[in-house]
Amino acid sequence: MINTYFQSPLGLVRITGDDNGVSAISCIDVTTDGQPAEILPGPVEQAVLQLQEYFAGDRKMFDFLINPAGTPFQQNVWRALLDVPFGTTLSYLALTRRMGDEKSIRAVAAANGKNPLWIVVPCHRIIGSDGSLTGYAGGLWRKQWLLEHEGSFRQMRLF
Known part of the structure; x- marks a missing residue:
């Protein structure tokens, strides 16, 4: 597995994967001593490019190979999350x-909270029945930013 990093509006993004697909994407709050790999497997390179396009407002869907590890139930939930369109909750x-x-x-x-593919498997689009933001591993401020970036919420409050 290879890790690579890039800076985003939400902090340092770490992408982990190999030729079989991207297995994890996360945003980390601390700096890392890890350096971006010079030669990236195709899916990892595509993930970096597509996420940069997403943050620039030029991409709404991702089409690189993913390979997250999880139980069959978790995999089923993550597939269901992929059906929640950009700009909706x-x-x-x-x-x-x-x-x-x-x-x-x-x-x-619980499976939503274990999603290893931040943004790409859009767990941030899942909210409370009353329209409130609920837990998000990356922090509620990031969830709010992502939903506003996608045009889902324009007048959201964290509390």
């Missing part, structure tokens, strides 16, 4: 209903 309850079992809302929320 969905509640946890609505997501579980789409998946066919609204009783699994806690398990779906």
